[in-house]
Amino acid sequence: MSFDQFHLYVRRLQPNWPDSQWSCIWMRRMYEFWKRPVDETLAIDRERLVSFLRYLKSKGVPPWQRQQAAVTAGRYQTMITGEIDPAIQEVVRTLADLAAAQRNGDQAAAEKENHFPDNEPEVVSEMRKTLRRRRYKYDTEKAYVGWVIRLLHFCPNTTPEAITESEIRNFLSSLVTNESGGVSASTLRQAKSALLFLFQQVLGRELGFLEHSEATKPKKLPVVLTRGEIASIRQGLPKNKRLMLDLMYGGGLRHKECRRLRIKDLQIEEGTILVRDGKGEKDRITVLPQSAIADVIKKIEECRTRHQRDLERGEGEVHMPDALARKYPSESRRFGWQWLFASPKTRTDPRSGRHWRHHVSEDYLAKPFTRALQESGCVKNAVPHSLRHSFATHLLEDGADIRTVQELMGHADVKTTMIYLHVMNRPGLSVRSPLDRLKNDSKEAE
Structure with missing residues (x-):
């Protein structure tokens, strides 16, 4: 089999993957190393492969690239004989372990999640340790650390232990009275919670005035989109983003819940979605839209293909819940356990330092959603989370029982669900504006 035939083979096998590009690069380098014409078939066994890999090591090629070369040799052998030599497969696994060790560092240290940013203040690292020891979520860690760093910048000449209550009050006041109009009540509460955690749980200081001062949060009605508006927004989204919109609107998922769906959470035969570790660390079951099942199955098969490729490269790990891990x-x-909406690239986990494939970020849907909203002509201040509000409202409009909607939404209190009664469109509501009656009476008088 010639080099050109191998090139066609990997392109047909993986038409849109970067793997096909580096496979061809490594294959050409093997032809060059063994000084064989590219129109000949290469005889590759373990001994010859190891000699090539030792040559690469002598040139300073890192383990992960040597692993790519070994994977390429296995693919070439599979193209010729239909299977890979177990001895070559063992070389691939060995290099995968070396690459993982180089990437992830000490395995025991990774399990303890002691990976911290460089040049971070000691008190911030101590706060991270406390948050992780108590199993706070990473989003909470990011938010709390962000507020502590802002406080330290606000008091640059004072150590954290010496910051006075007066300085803390001034810092919180600056958040409310800044030139941009100040932060919202919920943001101010988050800042207070972060400072309480720092001083009480990390530094062992009591801040009584923070515990008894609460910002008043105004009651607001949720933004709800009509069915027509959702259809227009969906049409304006790229096709690869529409499934996420379908599941959020069709199942009432929060944005983060949808991004964090795993393959096993899609119960296709039952027509349900199992939402794990939702808000308040609660699990619930919601509906899987029948109209989305074909797209879900297609997406799962795409994930399967990507996962097989990751395993072939000695990767394929994802983050697991603590106890199960x-x-x-x-x-x-x-x-x-793989993510349904997996990131196209692997990255380093900020807590453990492990290198693996994560789920997509918030911007994956948020930015295209905003563009599609503007292009649709809708002037509502909607975000992806508005799809969840619309799910509940439209169910109630269609006559669903409010207790059923409460369970599907995962609300602890039915009062939270009842807010959607205030925004639902009820055509049969027998309320008439007094202005309409006034104008009708005036016309009759004329």
Whole structure:
């Protein structure tokens, strides 16, 4: 089999993957290393492959690239014989372990999640440790650390232990009275919670005035989109983003819940979605739209193909819940635990320092959603979370029982669900504006 035939083989196997590009690069380098014409078939066994890999190592090529070369040799052998030599497969696994060790560092340290940014103030690192020890979510850690760093910048000449209550009050006041109009009540509450955690849980100081001062949060009605507006926005989205919109609107998912869906959470035969670790760390079951099942199955198969490629490269790990990660460490490579909306690239986990594939970020849908909203001509201040509000409202409009909607939404209190009664469109409502009656009476008088 010639080089050109191998090139066609990997392009047909992986038409849109970067793997096909580096596979061809490594294959050409093998032809050059063994000084063979590119129109000949290469005989590759373990001994010859190891000699090539040792040459690469002598040139300073890192383990992850040597792993790519070994994977390429396995693909070439599969193209010729239909299977890969177990000895070559063992070389691939060995290099995958070396690459993972280089990327992830000490495995025991990774499990303890002691990976911190460089040049970080000591008190901030201590706060991170406390948050992780108490199993706070990473989003909470980011938010709390952000507020503490802002406080330290506000008091640049004072150590954290010496910051007075007066300085803390001035800092919180600056958040409300700044030139941009000040932060919202919920943001101010978050800042207070972060400072309370720092001083009480990390530094062991009591701040009584913060515990008893609460910002008043105004009651606002949720933004709800009509069915026509949702259809217009969906039409304006790129096709690869529409499934996320379908699941959020069709199942009442929060944006983060949808991004964090795993393959095993899609219960296709039952027609349900299992939402794990939602708001308040609660699980619930909601509806899987029948009209979205074909797209879900297609997406799952795409994930399967990507996962097979990751496993071939010695990767394929994802983040696991804490207890399961310790009890079943091998589960992180199983297909059922993979993200439905996986990021196209692997990255380093900010807590553990491990290198693996995460789910997509918030911007994956948020930015295209904003553009589609503007292009649709809708002037409502809607965001992806508005799809969840619309789900509940439209169910109630269609006559669904409010207790059922409460369960699907995951609300602890039915009062939270009842807010959608105030925004639903009720055509049969027998209320007439007094202005309409006034104008009709005036016309009759004329």
